[in-house]
Amino acid sequence: MSEITPDLVRHLGVLARIQLDDEEVTRLTGELDAIVDNIAKVGEVATSDVPATSHPIPMQNVFRADEVGRMLTTEQALQNAPDADGARFRVTAILGEEQQ
Structure with a gap:
């Protein structure tokens, strides 16, 4: 069993600036406890002789x-351009001093 307590959940709520009522604290204590336990189980299964992978198949x-x-x-490239200058697209200047 992990060490997730109602006081810890209340403290995490304060740190996250989330107001939690007593019912939410009770529910979250159980949920966070289950999450921490499951993470611990995964840690027990992972062994050093199993190489890390990012994908299960090559x-x-x-x-x-x-x-x-x-x-x-x-x-052809310029045929539908709203404004062109010879071999280039003509666009509005984006710098303040150059806009007209």
């Missing part, structure tokens, strides 16, 4: 290879 890269494909021409 992972591999699933990305496709980069291949050069058809690209848009400058005219």
Whole structure:
């Protein structure tokens, strides 16, 4: 059995700035006690001869290879732009002094 007491739960409530009534303190004491006990059980099962893993099965890269494909021409890329300047998109300046 762990050492979660109603006084500890009240103290944690104060630290978290959560007002807890007596019913909540009683319920949370039991719930936190069960959580701490379960964590302790997991700690007992874990052994040093079992390597740590991040995934239960081996992972591999699933990305496709980069291949050069058809690209848009400058005219195609700019054809629906609200404003363009030759080979570039024209946008509103974002710095205060440059805005008009």
